Amino acid sequence: MDLEAAKKLLESGGDEKFKTIIDSLPHRFMEPLIMKGIKVDLIQPGRLLCSFTVSSRLTNSANTLHGGVTASLVDIIGSAAVYTAGCPVTGVSVEINVSYMDAAYVGDEVEIDARTLRVGKSIAVVSVELRKKKTGKIIAQGRHTKYLVVPSKM
Amino acid sequence: MDLEAAKKLLESGGDEKFKTIIDSLPHRFMEPLIMKGIKVDLIQPGRLLCSFTVSSRLTNSANTLHGGVTASLVDIIGSAAVYTAGCPVTGVSVEINVSYMDAAYVGDEVEIDARTLRVGKSIAVVSVELRKKKTGKIIAQGRHTKYLVVPSKM
Amino acid sequence: MDLEAAKKLLESGGDEKFKTIIDSLPHRFMEPLIMKGIKVDLIQPGRLLCSFTVSSRLTNSANTLHGGVTASLVDIIGSAAVYTAGCPVTGVSVEINVSYMDAAYVGDEVEIDARTLRVGKSIAVVSVELRKKKTGKIIAQGRHTKYLVVPSKM
C-alpha cells in the first residue's frame, strides 16, 4: 500500500483538461448534469416514472453508472415525487439510503420509479427504484426521507 | 398542483447553455467533478481526512451543498478509505446511507472524515462524516458498505 | 435534566416481576416472541405475505408496536423471504434499515409484505413492508441485505 501515491491520486482530480472544464462550470450545475436526458413517462399525485439512457459522462472507472449519480437520482426524483403529492414546500433531506444491486452500462435504458410512501404534515418518505427497461431487473432501490418545514425550524 | 408544468420543469434540465456544456463533457466526468479541490489532510491505514471549500457549481436551488454531492463523497471517499486499509480489490457498493444534518454554504470549509469500521475478506464498512471545519458541526454522516470480490461473483 | 434519575430508569429494566420472568426465559427466545401469532397468507419463491394482530406484550410506552419489533420482523421475515427464493444458505445480515411511517395499536391487524429484490450468489436484498390490513396504510418499510456465504468467509 503506497499511501503517498493514493493521496496524489485523490488530489489530482483528473488531468488538466478536467480542471479547466470544471473551473468554468456555472453554479448549481449538479442538478442539470444529473437530469439531462431524463424523460418523464408518467406523472401522477405521489408517483413519478422516468427513464434515461446511461451516458458515458456519468460512469465510474468500471464504466458503469456512478453510484453517486444513482444516489443523486434518489435525491432529486424522490423530491419531485413528494412535490407531485401536493406538498406545498420542498423541505430538506433527512436521510437517503440506496441498495446497489446491479450495474448499468453506457447505452442501457433505465427506468426510475418513484412512489411516495408517506406525505404527512412534517415528514415525507419516498421509495425510488432504478430498473433496466428491457428486463425489469432492479439496478438499485433507495428511500429518501424529507422534513417538510422550512430549514430554519429544523 | 400543475403536473404538466412539473413534467416540463423536470425534463428541461436547465436552459440551452447547460445542454451544450453537458453534451461536450468527457466520459467518467462525475468523479473529477466531485473530487476537484479536495485536499488530503491525513492518510493512514483505514483513515482518510480530507477537506474542501464548497463551490457554487455543486450547490442546489437553496444555494447549499447538493445532497447528491454529499452522497457521492460518501461513495468515493469511503471507497478510498477501504483502499487505504490495504484492501487489494476496490469491490462494488452494496449500500450507501446518509443522514443530512446541516446545510453547507458556498465558501464553507468542509472536513471529510472517513474511517473503516470493518474490512473483512468479503465485506467492508466505512463511516464518512462531513463537518464544518471552523465549528466542527456535523453536516452529514453516512455509511458505505462494499462487497470486496469481483462483480461477476456477486 | 436529571442524569442520575435517567441512569436509574435505564438500569431498572422494569420492576422485580419482570426480572423474575426474564431470568427464567429459555434460550433463543427472541424469535419465538416476535413470531408468535404470525400467519403466512402467501408463500412463493421470493415473496412472503404474512399477517398478525398487534399484541400488548410487543408495545412501547406509547402503547404502539415497538420499533424494535418492527426491525426484528424486517430481519426475520426478510431472511425467510430470501430462503423461499431457493437460497441454499441463510447467510448473515449485513445491513437492516427501517423507515417508520405510522403507529400500529393493540388489536390492529398488520400485513407484512416481503419481496426479494435481488438474490445473487453472495448478496441478497429483500424489501419488507408493514401495512394496516384494513386501510393498506404503510406502517413501516425496510430493507434487509444479507451476505449469503458462511460467516467464517465474511
Add this chain to the structure above:
Amino acid sequence: MDLEAAKKLLESGGDEKFKTIIDSLPHRFMEPLIMKGIKVDLIQPGRLLCSFTVSSRLTNSANTLHGGVTASLVDIIGSAAVYTAGCPVTGVSVEINVSYMDAAYVGDEVEIDARTLRVGKSIAVVSVELRKKKTGKIIAQGRHTKYLVVPSKM
C-alpha cells in the same frame, strides 16, 4: 425448496412451551426484555455508554446475539441518548439503520456507545455503536433519526 414446510416452520413459533410462556407475558414486555442487565457506565449530555453480557435468551439460531436485539438497542439506547441532550420530548422514530459487522456470543461483554450527532428543534440523529469490551472490535453500528414533536403533528 419445500414452501409448505417453510410455512409451517414460520407459523409454529417454537414448541408449545414457548406459546404458554409468551401468552402470559405482561404488556410492554419488549423494552424490559432488551434492557435487562444493561449497566450505564457513563451518562453525559448527548452521550451514553452502556454495557451488558450477551444472554442465551437473546440469541438466534446461530447462537449469536439476535439482529433484532441489536436493532432494538439502537432504538432504545439511541432514544435515551437524545433524552440526555436535554430534549423535552421523546419524539417518534423516523429511521433506524444498522450495519452488522461481527457476531457476539453468549457471555461476551458488549459496550454500547451512543452519541447524539444532532439535536435540533424537530429532528435528532444519534449514532449507536456496539463493540466487544475486551477487544474494541465493532459488532454493529447504526443511526437512529427521531422527529421530536408529538406524533399527531407528524
